[in-house]
Amino acid sequence: MVKEINIKTILNKNKTRDDLFLGNYTLNPYAGCSMACIYCYTRGSKYGGNYGVVVRAKSNAVTILKKQLKNSIRRNERGIIILGSAADPYPPVEKDLNLTREILGIIKRYKFPIHILTKSKLIIRDMDILDGIKEVAILPDELSDKLDNGVIMSFSFSTVDEKLSKIIEPGAPSPIARLETMKKYSEAGFKTGIINMPILPFLSDSEEDIKSMVKTAKKYGAHYVLYAGLTLYGNAPDDCKTLYFNFLRDNYPDLLLDYEKLFKGSIASPKSYQRDLGLRFNEVSNRYGIKNNIIN
Numbered sequence: 001m002v003k004e005i006n007i008k009t010i011l012n013k014n015k016t017r018d019d020l021f022l023g024n025y026t027l028n029p030y031a032g033c034s035m036a037c038i039y040c041y042t043r044g045s046k047y048g049g050n051y052g053v054v055v056r057a058k059s060n061a062v063t064i065l066k067k068q069l070k071n072s073i074r075r076n077e078r079g080i081i082i083l084g085s086a087a088d089p090y091p092p093v094e095k096d097l098n099l100t101r102e103i104l105g106i107i108k109r110y111k112f113p114i115h116i117l118t119k120s121k122l123i124i125r126d127m128d129i130l131d132g133i134k135e136v137a138i139l140p141d142e143l144s145d146k147l148d149n150g151v152i153m154s155f156s157f158s159t160v161d162e163k164l165s166k167i168i169e170p171g172a173p174s175p176i177a178r179l180e181t182m183k184k185y186s187e188a189g190f191k192t193g194i195i196n197m198p199i200l201p202f203l204s205d206s207e208e209d210i211k212s213m214v215k216t217a218k219k220y221g222a223h224y225v226l227y228a229g230l231t232l233y234g235n236a237p238d239d240c241k242t243l244y245f246n247f248l249r250d251n252y253p254d255l256l257l258d259y260e261k262l263f264k265g266s267i268a269s270p271k272s273y274q275r276d277l278g279l280r281f282n283e284v285s286n287r288y289g290i291k292n293n294i295i296n
């Protein structure tokens, strides 16, 4: 289901560049996401939108973006735009609407660099425009010797296990489809990588799981693998914590107690778990010669 909405702003400026994704701005052509990942914290009540899996297309986005980019240039505020920080920029409906494609055309015209976050194979359609952005985008001075060009492309995964993905990411393309799409872009000279977010406790966080993720990433042309743990928010019916515990109850009832102990009513796992996860991830990445950051 798709609804069209009008918005007042489309380009949001971060106070400072975020170190992980390198974004100065965020931009979401759509609100809500039909990929319906059960762990998605942008659905449900966290941001007050209750967008759930209903996709809202920001139909006046192109007009508003032109104005905002012109203003940014006038203020000499260039920087990397994160496309898809809150909802995938390539939901299936994009195939007909071409909204993200039009937005990319504007970004190219104004020569802004971008970092696209997606799970979709539809991004392959826009290789021509992305090639153009790669040629013309003006990087911020402080990143000009750390990036080869102004297009970064990250494909997100919580697991490379096809069966598990089908349950927890029911509307998303399969992991292998995402990997093959990434490979095509990598072979075409783009900076591509994997975002292993969220890593699922007891399901995709073992050394073996991480090894499988890192080896697979490398095989399919990733230049980096970023990672983060799971956060579980809210008790409303559409909140990810509720959906995630329902998933555990239906599929892994033996893990319920482990999760309750790990999260103890908090939205995140304890610092000690996160530290161990980070050590494990860095160690495996070093072993396989893949970086955990984007810059050269």
Ligand code: SF4
Residues within 6 Å of the ligand: 033, 034, 035, 036, 037, 039, 040, 041, 042, 086, 087, 088, 119, 172
């Ligand atoms: S693809 Fe991303 S935005 Fe869409 S539901 Fe999954 S995690 Fe959320």
